[in-house]
Amino acid sequence: MAAKQDLRVGMIGTGFMGRTHSNAFRQVGAFFDLQHRPVLQAVCARNADAVRAFADKWGYASHETDWRRMIERPDIDVIDIASPNDTHCEIAVAAAQVGKMVMCEKPLGRNAAESARMVEAVEATRVPNMVWYNYRRVPAVTLAKQQIDEGRLGRIFHYRAKFLQDWTISADLPQGGTGLWRLDVGVAGSGVTGDLLAHCIDTAMWLNGGISEVTAMTETFVKERMHQLTGKVEPVGIDDASAFLARFANGSLATFEATRYARGHKALYTLEINGERGSLFWDLHDLHRLQVFDHRDEGRTRGWRNVHVTDGDHPYMKHWWVPGLQIGYEHSFIHQAADFIAGLENGMPAAPNFRDGLATDRVTDAVLASAKSRRWEQVAA
16 A cells, blocks of 8 residues: 655644634544545644644644744645634735645635635645635535436526524624634624625535625624724624525525524524425534425325435445434534545545635625615626
């Protein structure tokens, strides 16, 4: 057996996504037969004590407090950006310019202009690149993609998605700083549109093709919050809730909704797609199941089927346990790491790449523009 080649990872960020990505690289080699072996070479964050503790806990060989120093290191092959949104563009462009592979947490940029710069950088240098839109790699969602691509639904008429949370309802919650930078428009770029709806949009376009136009409304329910970094009460610039109608290029219609003000919902992400011959429904809270309706079934027993996606012939599941035993959220990141590495080996780069991430950011830009103009807005090509 040929010796495995090291893939030396430089992780930037030690928050929630830094943990999910680190876990993915630690686990992937034990479950997927790959020619590369991920090595946790270095992790970077601004707080020296915190990054040292993170490196020790997750098994990184070293740590840095300056991302510029890390991307210059010759002992790192891939830079994985899991830091706040306002850092994505500068880091990705710099990493690409020195020839590093680049992986980036979503959204790719705070807006499409930043994302376009990132696309230009990775395409000019031809470095492998990927955006961590992990929900594509939940096996039930991948199975939905297979069903659609096989034509089982026929012509698509409708797509609907919602992503509901409730963690920002309190007006006493501050904005900015560690853990709350998503409420700071300067760092995040937008609120639920770029955070939650970006997931919904990426999955929708992967399943059903491009979105051509949108009309939207947004609302910021709490207009001012204390800022943790300045100590002052400052205006809130993000959208707390966002809803929009859309037309896909294939003529189908869509509704999308996201909010952090749906009391009782922590992470309710659902999608449904309706075609001439059938429908599919998926719920993140029951992520290992895909609900399927096929109108061609015999009439007396026609109805929704609840498919438990755990068999070896289901997407990704042959790499895990025995049929009937399910997997979880963290496995979608392991699948994405596996596909990225496999793409390096077989010459077929895995999606979503930076250009795919740009496509999503063009939709979110159009959503925010429509909320301001109160008109239908075309999505930039």
